[in-house]
Structures are given as C-alpha cells and as structure tokens.
Amino acid sequence: MSEKISSVHYINYLSLDKILDAQSPLSGEGKDAAHEEMLFIIIHQTYELWFKQIIHEINSVMDLFKDEKIDEKNVGVVVSRMDRVNKIMSTLIGQLEILETMTSLDFLDFRDQLSPASGFQSHQFRKLEVMLGLKIKKRHQFGGCPYHAQFEGKKKKEILELEDNYSLFNVVENWLERIPFLNIDEFDFTKKYDSAVKEMLNKEIEGIKTATLTDSDREIRIRMIEENKKYFERVLSEEEHNKAIENRETNLSYKATMSALLINLYRDEPILHLPYQFLRSLIELDHKIASWRFRHVQMVEKMLGQKIGTGGSSGQGYLKETVDKHKIFTDLANISTLMISRSYLPQLPQNIKDSLGFNYTK
Amino acid sequence: MSEKISSVHYINYLSLDKILDAQSPLSGEGKDAAHEEMLFIIIHQTYELWFKQIIHEINSVMDLFKDEKIDEKNVGVVVSRMDRVNKIMSTLIGQLEILETMTSLDFLDFRDQLSPASGFQSHQFRKLEVMLGLKIKKRHQFGGCPYHAQFEGKKKKEILELEDNYSLFNVVENWLERIPFLNIDEFDFTKKYDSAVKEMLNKEIEGIKTATLTDSDREIRIRMIEENKKYFERVLSEEEHNKAIENRETNLSYKATMSALLINLYRDEPILHLPYQFLRSLIELDHKIASWRFRHVQMVEKMLGQKIGTGGSSGQGYLKETVDKHKIFTDLANISTLMISRSYLPQLPQNIKDSLGFNYTK
Amino acid sequence: MSEKISSVHYINYLSLDKILDAQSPLSGEGKDAAHEEMLFIIIHQTYELWFKQIIHEINSVMDLFKDEKIDEKNVGVVVSRMDRVNKIMSTLIGQLEILETMTSLDFLDFRDQLSPASGFQSHQFRKLEVMLGLKIKKRHQFGGCPYHAQFEGKKKKEILELEDNYSLFNVVENWLERIPFLNIDEFDFTKKYDSAVKEMLNKEIEGIKTATLTDSDREIRIRMIEENKKYFERVLSEEEHNKAIENRETNLSYKATMSALLINLYRDEPILHLPYQFLRSLIELDHKIASWRFRHVQMVEKMLGQKIGTGGSSGQGYLKETVDKHKIFTDLANISTLMISRSYLPQLPQNIKDSLGFNYTK
C-alpha cells in the first residue's frame, strides 16, 4: 500500500527520456540537418505507438472469445474495445494530412539516406494483418519475396508462428458457429428465411405483371428478379457455399454465415443487439484500414508521383493492390445483400422471442 | 441607403420556408413513414447545396483566369477559393459517416419506392465534373447510355454546352503556357534542368561504382538509374511528350508541363509561391473527389453488399471505376517524379531572381 | 403496387428546384454581388436542414420513451438514433472551418445589408434547446427581451407550448425513476453503495497512516479524504439532494440520480449495457452542443474581433455565456464523481444478477 502513495512524476511514468531521445535524423544535426526529417521520424513513431495499442486491444478481444462459452458481459466489453480501435484508425487516417504538408522537394532533402527503410518494413503492421486473419496465400506479393523475408531472428519467428495461430477471423467464425439460435425447438431459421425470400420475390413478380409497363421493360424487370432468385438459392445452399469456399470466392463457413444473417435480421432482439454491433465494428475496421491504405497511396502520389513506365519497384502500386485485396471481413459486409425488408421478416415464435430477451422482463 | 436599414429576418433571408418544406418522403407521413427516409432526403439536399457552392467558386476561379493577363492580386484570391472548395470536400467526405448510421435493414424500409432515383442523377455533380475538365470520352460508361441520357430539356442542353466550353483544366493549361519564365534573356530552363538531371544521375552511378556492394547488387542499382535516365529523357523530349498525348497517356501540353515543373522547383521565389499553392490545391481537389468516391463505395458496400454474380446493374462497380479514372489533374501530380534535390537545382541568375522578387525589396 | 414502380427522378424526389432556387443574396447578382454572400447563405441553410434532422430524431426518441413500459428493443433503437444525432453535431462543428475561410474584410462586403438577421433568430435551434430541456429561467438573457420575442404568430406559439411540454430531460428523468433495480427483494442498492464507499475511504485512511510520509503531508491527505467523505454523505442524503434542487445546484431527482449511478456502476450487466450507452450519448450531446457554441465564438472572434468597450450588443458575449450555462445533462456527467473502483463494488446477489441477464443464458 505504501508504495502506491510514493509519488511518480509524469516524465518518469511515461519514460519520456527514452521517447524524446529516440529521434536520430540521418541528415545530421545543425546546419546540415534536413528540417523535415524530424516530422518524418516522429509521425512514423506515433504510427508505431498506435499500432502497439491496436494490437493490445485485438489481443484482448481474442482472449475474451477464447472460452467455449462467452460470458454475455464480455460482448459489451468487446464492442467498446473495437470502437476504440476504430477511433484510433480514424486518427491514423486523419494525421496523414500532417505528413502531406511535406512536399516532394522537402522529402528529397533526406530521402537518399534512408533508402531502403520503408513503412513496408513495419513489423507491427504485418503482425496486425496476420492477427486479423490475412493469410500469406491471400497477400499481394511485393517484389519476388514473401513479406516476412525482411524480418530476422525473433521477429521473423513471431510472424511465422502467428500465421499458424488462430486469427480474429477464426475466433469470430467459431463464435458465430456456436451461436445457438439457428435451430431452437421447432424453429428452423434457414427454412423460414428461405420461404420469406420466395414470397417476397413472387410478390415482386406479381406487381410487375399487373403494372403498366412496356413489354420489353416488363421482361427486363422479371429477368432481374429471376437472377435474384438464383442468387438467393445459391447462397442458401450449403453445397454451393462449400464450393465457393473451395474456389476462394468466400471464406466464412456456411453455419457462421447463417448466424451472421440471423443476427443482422433480428438485431433488435436484446440478446442480439451487441453481437450486431460487434459484426458492424469488424466491417468498420476493414473499411478504416482500407481507407488508410487508400489515403496512403494518395500521399505517396503527392510526394513521388507515379513513375509510369520506370522499372523501379513501385511501393505505390503495391499499396493500391492491397486496398481491396487485404480485406478480411468482406463476407460479413456481403450479408447486406441478403437483407429482406421488415414486412417479409418471419415472426419469431413467442418462446424464441422470450429466450432472446432479458430474464427480468419475461 | 434607407432600404439597407430596413430589417431582414433570418428566416426570410434564408428562405427557410422553402428549404424546410422541401422534404417529401415517399414512404408517407405518420405511422407508415419510414423513420430513416428523412435522413436520406436531408443529407442529399445538403450535398446538393454544397455542390452549388463549389460550382459558384469554380466559376469564379475560371472567371478570374479569363483575361490574357492575370492580375497578380487574383492568384491569392484563387488560392483561397480553392482552399474553401477543398474544405467543403472534406465536409462532404466526413458527413458520409452520418449516412452510414443507416443500416441496410433501415434502407429497405423505403428503398423500393425510390428506385430508380439515384445519386448518379445529380445534375450538379455531372456539371461539376464537366467544368473541371472530364470529357465524355474519358468517362467510365455506366449501362449502355451516355451519362447525359438521364437529363432532359434545359438541363441536358446545359451539360452538352459545357462539354464544348473551356474547362478548369483548359484554363490552367493556358495560364501555365503563358507564364513567361521558361526563357528569360539567356536563361533556358529546360536545358539547365536537363543538365542538372544528368549531373545528378551520373554522380549516383559514380557513388555506386565505388561503394562496397556485391556485383549483382551493383548491377541492379546501375540498371535502375539507367531506367531513370531514359524516363527523364522521354519526359523532356517535346516530341515524345506529344506522342504520349496522342496515345492519351498524358493530357497537359509540353509547355504547360515545363512551366509547372519550374513552379514546383522554384516555388520559394516570391512570385511563384502562390502559383505553387494553386497547383497543389488542384491536386488536392482531385484527391478529395477521389476520396469522396472511395468512401461512397464503402458506404454502398455497407448498405447493399456486393451482389457477386447477379445480373443487376452495379452502381457500386461504376463508382469504383471512377475513383481513379475520373481524375483530372494527374499530370500535375506526376510533376513530383521530376523533382531533383535542392543541391542539384540550377542556380537562377541574379537578374532572373530579381524579376521573380518584389519590386520593393529589389 | 403499380405506383411503386413508376419512376421518380432524383431531382424531383429531393425537390431540388425548391432547394437550389432558395438563395437570394441581398448584395444582388452579377457585378454588384458580394462573392462571399453565397457561402454565408448556403452554410446557414445546411445548418437548418441538419437542425430539422436532429429535431426529427429527438422527437422519435421522446416518442419511444412515452409509454410507461418501454419495450427493451427500443433502447437499442434510441441509442443508435442518439449516435446519429451526435455524428450530425460533429459535422456541424467541423463545417465551421468552411465558414472561417471567409475573412472579416469579405464579410463586410454584405454585412450591412443583412443586419439584424442573425443566427440567434434560428427558430429551429431555439426549439431544439427547449425540447432538450432548457427552461427560460435558466437561459442567459440577451438584450432586455426574452428569447422568444423575435418570433411571431405560429412560430411564437409553438415555442411557448414546447416550454410547457415534456422535454427530453423530463423523459429521461421519468425513465430513470421507473427503472426497477434500486430495490429488488432484500437488495437495497443505496445502502450497499454507502457501505462500500465508507469501506474504501477507511482503507485509504489506514494506508496513509502506515505510509512513510512527513507529518504535514499525512495530515493534508487525511483532510482530503475527510472532505471526500462529507461529499459522499451529502450526495447520498435524499434530504440534502432535495435542498440542492431547491437551490438550483442540481436538477435531476434523487431517485433518478441513484438509478443513473447504478447503471454506471453495473453497466456490464447485459440489461444495463444499452441504458449506459444511452446516458453516455446524452452527455456527449451536451458536450457537442457546447463545443459547437465554443467554436462559434471563435469564428465570430476571427470575423469581428472583440469590440472591447463598445456599447453595441455583443452576440459573441452572449454565445460565450451559453457554452456552459445552457448545458442540460450536467447531472449525468457528475455521476462520474461517485464512481468507486471495481474492487470495492458490492457484489450483486445471484438472483439479481440473473434478473439482469438474458433469459436464454440463465
């Protein structure tokens, strides 16, 4: 107890002597120094500090999901940690505007010295990608080498081990598969949903048939709905879904997909509200990381242009490719294609409704 | 004079009776109303108001550049108006977060009724694209029809006439061509720059030859510099440049490109400082519009997903294509590839320096 | 059905002919026009559109809380609507940067004509303040007249009626009073909390007594804790609380305050999670409105300076006063002073815990 009381100065608590002594511009100090190099160093250091924080949060989220049976309390905790991660990502995107105050001419004052050090070598960012679920097979290749070729010793080993471990994607998939609401008593969600979709599409076709339209217009609209029908059939078939997984068109298992669909459709039921917020936060994270890559490409374009036709390696081209390709939770975003309007939504039987509500209000 | 004193109430000054009475949800009012439709209407109305403001600013910028001889005072005015346009764009990007609070399930509550009304039909946004310099040939096609097929009467005519008019791109190109600093007295900028580039690249090759490197490493590096040399040669050749224009690899004329390069390299000279800020603001506008399109794609993805494999038209796919393709000022951004570091920059002769400075300080 | 299919053009759907024809600069059109007046009009129109949206959301939130017994589903809906309102407020704060691109010299070009029209006359904003719960007695007075003196006819009547109606503050207070968890079976929350606080403070005193401190240091620390003790006693006494209400030091009833405290302390229990998010969103709204007023003061300062010593009315001074004074939910923010760390938090008996959980997981 008595230790707690002994005072800690802010400077020591934050190890500021380490932090504020860690800037060593290659362009030198004094007259020779390139004024702008300090900005380049400091902004990258803040990025790395924030990456550490994001990794801290994602690790804790994965931990909370480890158990077979998740404590309901923890879904709220997870949602607020994901919200924090997304707010950090917003800052990381926004602060690119600071770096963009450095112009290409300024950058040239020290660029030579630091080649080939590049953000591509951020160990923490690679680690984060792997933790989220980016597999080496899915990565866009840069140059001829695998992405981990640039790390050595302990750092390389850590990355390779992470590749073999459970990722956030796996953890989410398993959790979705365990969610027990797809079949309760006599309620079979997939069947109910399937009939609802058919009813909806049939009504749409009826509407078009009786509407005053030109023949060709009517034909086009009916054809579109038929296409939609096929799309839903394919998506609802477990067999077709598994084929799509084999062809790497999709990643999330059939059962997990159905659970995610149920959560999206019945998100207003108390027990599903936080799970819904969690799924949204994962899509949000994917989009924020994509936005960060996208703005990163723009920043590089402002600084270096696009050397069309040069043989030189193009970090910018690499970055551009990863914007879409390195997304992790696209399958969750695509659930939106399966939404049907509330008027067609199958009513839940009262016993199910009760079981999704609070004990108190029962 | 006396009229000025008569009082105007805020409500009348802003025509609020019109503005606040212009929301007519298709889903109806009262019980039937889809709560979220109001948001959908209002956010689109704010977008259109801001588009009007942007068009107001771009029109004034084009006006100020109309004369053969631009009043130097006006470059400052133009820079601050472009800065305003870019701040508006930041707001337009940022406020997408408001729309994203609407989920796909919410959207379905009124989506049926409003089809096919879509943001693609914004007359003002198409007009803005044309004013900036997007030519119909360069546009990404959507469906089988030209983009103006959806407008009629006066609105169609306005768009078609704008296509034939001078655009901001043209105005900037002409202004750059008129800038008189490429050749003053004995100073020939292109020649000087060409020698400086050669000197720089030769020094780099010398450095590599004497460095302790493996043979293969040395070879790679030298090959990279030789590629660079070729790149610079091609860019500096007027003939090659004109070929590139014919092949639509570039748009900006050779002379305008050289002026833009000069402004970028000597931006610290007083007379070039504001022109430099102006060129930067054009690149910034291009990037902001691209960011807006990019975030728009994300918003649609959250709301509708990606219907992989359906035959339905894909507004999202269209949007995605336009992110890069509809950029106007890429040639200005690419000037960055031609920067050389300050130590190689040819010194301006004193008489040129004077002529780029203020009269007072001469 | 067939009507749904008939097409609606974006331009008509959004009443763009009304919206885009509602800008009538007093400085005239053509040569005489003050270029910047358009911005002044358009930004105020977007503010009014967004105020309409905020009022739409707040109305719906109040509606959902009207019933004696709130459907648990609706708390989630309310939270997401409040989140939307707060995102709108962020945009309103951010877009002040656009207006700040107009300088004082620019403003003078049309300012004379529009006097005395001022944002102070926004009927919607006054309405919003009243709806949230700002009572006329609490308002900072401007000039000699009540704030509603500037409205007439229907608009004045609407404001006066709203003053007499239930506000969001009342609705929240009633809802908090109805929350049934302060006394369940043998569990008396206030008593339990009171003992926990005492235990905590006593332990702190013990710690200080045994710590190695100078006598005077020890004395200061013990005195501070004694002050804390008194503070907690006062806050927990219903009698003292009611006195504070009479003296207008606080507004929220004793019972509602205790419920808010319980929600804050046990927010991780499933049934309290969304209520907790809702309370946070109210504090957030208060803060966002305060930030908007604060930034508004800065904007006016940039445009008009502070005429120190002039007799002229000072809109800026008025605004400054309202930043803190017009806050509505300060009592909710002050709950933070009553937090005790998790280690002292009284454990809930299992039957209470169950009753706060989901039926399914029981």
Add this chain to the structure above:
Amino acid sequence: MSEKISSVHYINYLSLDKILDAQSPLSGEGKDAAHEEMLFIIIHQTYELWFKQIIHEINSVMDLFKDEKIDEKNVGVVVSRMDRVNKIMSTLIGQLEILETMTSLDFLDFRDQLSPASGFQSHQFRKLEVMLGLKIKKRHQFGGCPYHAQFEGKKKKEILELEDNYSLFNVVENWLERIPFLNIDEFDFTKKYDSAVKEMLNKEIEGIKTATLTDSDREIRIRMIEENKKYFERVLSEEEHNKAIENRETNLSYKATMSALLINLYRDEPILHLPYQFLRSLIELDHKIASWRFRHVQMVEKMLGQKIGTGGSSGQGYLKETVDKHKIFTDLANISTLMISRSYLPQLPQNIKDSLGFNYTK
C-alpha cells in the same frame, strides 16, 4: 557516399526498440494489469512526440525571423510550417476522442497508482507556452506554487531561461514594427485610414437620419455609431494605446498594431499576401490551443465529473481558466474590429502599389 548506400532498416531508423519498450504500466502485467492503462500511457506519449515536433517547428520559425532583414522567400516557408503546426493541433484535438473511450470506471482501475503524475507536469507543453510568449505574470496560478516548481535541475533551468528569452510574440512584434509601409514618401497610412473611418461613420449617420425609423430607434442607432467613433479614436491614438498596454488591456505595440492593420486591409497586394497568411496562422494556433484546452476540460468532466464543493484541488477548474487567459495573439484577432469595407478603403497611390507588387510585372 558509400555510407549512404548501406542499408538502414525501418526498425532501427525509428529507434523502435526504444519507443516500443517504453510502456511500463504501474498496475503491472498479466492478470493484475489494468487493461486501460496502456491506452493512457500511449496516448500521452504520442502527445509528447507531437509537442516535440511543434517545438521543432516554432524554433525554426523564430530562427528564420531572427535577422534584421527577413528574406522574402522565408515568409512562404514560415507560413507552411505554421500550417503544419496547426494541422498537428487538429490531430491533438481530434485524438481526445480516443481517450474518451476510457470511462471513469476504467480509469479508477489504475488511477490511484499514478497520482500525482498529471499532464500538468508536461515539461514540453510548459516550454511551448513560454516560447509562444506566455509570461509567468499572465499565467493562471494553480495551487500556491509557480508552474515551474514541479521541475528540477536542468529542466527547471531551461524553463527559467526561456522566460527571459525572446518569444514568438516578441519576434512577430519586432517584425511588424520593421515593416516599412506605414510611411512611404507622401503616404501616411494612419492618417488616411483615420479619414476613411470618419467618412464611413458619417455616411452611416446620414443614412440613419433620412431612413424611415421611429425616433427612439433612430436615437439608439446614432448612439451606437457614436460609440463606434469613440472606439476608433481611442484605438488610433498612440497615447491611449500606450495606456492600454500599461493597464495590460493590450500587449502589442502601437506601431506593430498599425502594421498588422495595414496588412489586413491590403492583404491582396502581392507583397502582403503571405504576411497576411502568417498573421492568420498565429490566430489559428491560439484558437487551436484554446480548443484543445476546452476539449480537455470536457474529457476530464466525462472521466471525473465536477466535484462541486470538495476541497480537493481541481485540475479541471485550472484548465477551464486557461482556455481564454493563456491566449497569446488576441491583439491580432482584434484587428478584425478595425476593418472597414473595401468601398471606403483608401486607394494606394500608384508608386506604393508598384512597390508592393512583383518586379517582373511592374
């Protein structure tokens, strides 16, 4: 040369081993660790890194102004560095949202241990305040001790020395005093301006006399203008100005104030454009720092509430006081009160106009 080629890895270049090893939560590691303490440490470290960058920029700005005769080129450099500082401040304000994801209950998990370490102890932030020009006499006192009591040794000495040094405020004041345009040949700016103001106010009075107004309304308006007249007279009198300085109502010298006024009024003249941008950037910095303090107060309120009536020291109250009181460049913001509309602005004689323009265009 050969060293330049030897490769530097990103991890070493950024001293990441130091940076990422500098987080030592007092709550411990593993099971005992308070999850949220990491965020608390990391966000403060990013603040300190950014403070280092701001100090780097402000130092360079002061350096560029050191010489008697400022190279015109450098005003552009200074403007872009101030722009960067302001962009950093925007990030610092924005990222408070990350810290606000930590709730008061979370904070209590580790708050005890770190007392009394507080942001108030940031050496760099105090240093920055002093560098900008905040004198100890003007500071709001906290507790009984001067602000530098919390520093020791080298750190204390550095702060005390800075207090005696030139600040950015001094540097700006000197530069404004040196600007040579107040009197050129026969042109006496202050006189010209004085007549223009009188002409303007007289016209306003004439207008009111002939307008259709009630007698009392007319009287009020005329009285307001008379007040304005007195205000201008006082401001334009060097004697009165010096009295105001003695009474600490204003800080900026009379001559510097007149120069700032001239720059504001004739900012469109080429030679004054960048000086105008610079003055604006100083006001902007003041406002950004004030916004940061203001948001900081809100953050503390969310975390700790306002312990009304406790004896404990109130960091929040201190912060609140500094929002306005610690502003440095208020006198520059107040120049706005002296603007007169372009129609009354005295025309510059042609020889003066020439001398404010570019040599080339003469």
